[in-house]
Amino acid sequence: xxxxxxxxxxxxxxxxxxxxxxxxxxxxxxxxxxxxxxxxxxxxxxxxxxxxxxxxxxxxxxxxxxxxxxxxxxxxxxxxxxxxxxxxxxxxxxxxxxxxxxxxxxxxxxxxxxxxxxxxxxxxxxxxxxxxxxxxxxxxxxxxxxxxxxxxxxxxxxxxxxxxxx
Numbered sequence: 001x002x003x004x005x006x007x008x009x010x011x012x013x014x015x016x017x018x019x020x021x022x023x024x025x026x027x028x029x030x031x032x033x034x035x036x037x038x039x040x041x042x043x044x045x046x047x048x049x050x051x052x053x054x055x056x057x058x059x060x061x062x063x064x065x066x067x068x069x070x071x072x073x074x075x076x077x078x079x080x081x082x083x084x085x086x087x088x089x090x091x092x093x094x095x096x097x098x099x100x101x102x103x104x105x106x107x108x109x110x111x112x113x114x115x116x117x118x119x120x121x122x123x124x125x126x127x128x129x130x131x132x133x134x135x136x137x138x139x140x141x142x143x144x145x146x147x148x149x150x151x152x153x154x155x156x157x158x159x160x161x162x163x164x165x166x
Contacts, residue, residue: 006062010055015047017054021116050115053133057108061101069097094164102156107149109156111136 022035029035039047073093076084084092114136118125129135140148 003059003061003063003066006065007055007059010058011051014051014054017112018047018049018116021113025117049118049131050112050133050136053115054108054112057104057112061104061108064104065097065101067097068100069093072096091165095161098157098160098164102153102160106151106153106156110140110149110151114140 018039019032019035022038023029023032026038029038070093073089076089076092080089111133115131115133118131118136125131127135127139144151
């Protein structure tokens, strides 16, 4: 259920995420209205460029988060009942859920942002190959290795863990 909810939420907010990514990668675009004009000029379907892997990737990421969270919460509640406070159990479970889900979330976000940037034209695609999931993954792997899929893992945890603990 958590995985499906994550996929649906991702599909709904994806166009806003594309606009954000375009604003971050193309310094000539100063507002969201300029981005929309640019997308209309290049084809409005580009607003969903790279959406399939992003949506499909959010399903296991969300499932991992909720599964890990519930498992850790259950284990801590059972074994440490009375020793750990409920808020502390929630914080530990949320942290564990974020650590686990980020193994899927961060590479999914990296690939998604690359697809959005290349398909919208904000970053030039220099290959003769078409812009596809496999060509973008191959480019990341060739240029940066496996670590190239995890450029923001630590930053993601630093952002997500404190917010999940609240």
